[in-house]
Amino acid sequence: MNVEPTYSGAAAVARVSGRIDSASAKDFNDALNAVLGKGVTALVLDCSGLRYLSSAGLRVLLIAIRKTTAAGGGLALSGVPPHIREVLEVSGFVRLAKVFETSEEAQASLSG
Amino acid sequence: MASKAAGAVSLIRDFAADVQALSRLVEEVEAFAGANGVEPGFAQRVSLAIDELITNIILYASRDGGPVPVHLEVHCDPAEVRVVIEHSGAAFDPFVEAPVPDTSLPLTERPIGGLGVFLVRSLMSDTRYERVGDRNRVILTRTLDG
Numbered sequence: 001m002n003v004e005p006t007y008s009g010a011a012a013v014a015r016v017s018g019r020i021d022s023a024s025a026k027d028f029n030d031a032l033n034a035v036l037g038k039g040v041t042a043l044v045l046d047c048s049g050l051r052y053l054s055s056a057g058l059r060v061l062l063i064a065i066r067k068t069t070a071a072g073g074g075l076a077l078s079g080v081p082p083h084i085r086e087v088l089e090v091s092g093f094v095r096l097a098k099v100f101e102t103s104e105e106a107q108a109s110l111s112g
Numbered sequence: 113m114a115s116k117a118a119g120a121v122s123l124i125r126d127f128a129a130d131v132q133a134l135s136r137l138v139e140e141v142e143a144f145a146g147a148n149g150v151e152p153g154f155a156q157r158v159s160l161a162i163d164e165l166i167t168n169i170i171l172y173a174s175r176d177g178g179p180v181p182v183h184l185e186v187h188c189d190p191a192e193v194r195v196v197i198e199h200s201g202a203a204f205d206p207f208v209e210a211p212v213p214d215t216s217l218p219l220t221e222r223p224i225g226g227l228g229v230f231l232v233r234s235l236m237s238d239t240r241y242e243r244v245g246d247r248n249r250v251i252l253t254r255t256l257d258g
Contacts, residue, residue: 019135019139021131021134021163021167022131022134022170023131023134023135024135041164042129052138052156052159052229054163054164055225055227056167056232058227059224059227062222063224064222065219066219066220069219072198081135082153083152083157083242086153086157087231087235090234090235091215091231092216092217092222093225093232093236096219096222105206
């Protein structure tokens, strides 16, 4: 699991790659907290390099969605591989965070 | 269960389950299924279901926080993947006793967690539980037709 953020004021795009499961969910949580700790309220997670996401990762995602939404911004996802998109749909997460093809579209949705 | 079609191949593991060992095993299952003709989407559904159920076993069945002995079987044939997960301990049927989450709740009302078993039911074609002596046995089936 790896998170590589690129900052632009209160907005950031973080490229998330690898596998997020019970063993790596804490690292994912720490990485997102580090990004949010820099004052980011509009966060795009570019998931094009994400290979695996279990419910342990969904927990972390839900917390980050709550934090960014409470701060007046939000969280959007881009480039989600089909098998991970299915997990987001089944779990109802597509209603909690918007999902876009590209990180540019995702960024635009948060800057409105 | 005599559903072993010609050409079925099996991966059988007895292991001390903790999250690190499980992480490695889940990748092994994915590779095993893929190497035996299971499409990546199905291989990952199966490995995710195994991950969620054994994660719950680690969280709830470990009395001292240490690894839990788990028996896993993955049987692949051209029509389906069948998974058997067994461990000893207090009787627990995850498909009856785990609460069903309301995935339509808005953000502020969504509880953190509780999605694992729900994902398993959603991603598998059939889920069953049996109590066998002092052991819990879960049998998952994923048909490979769509």
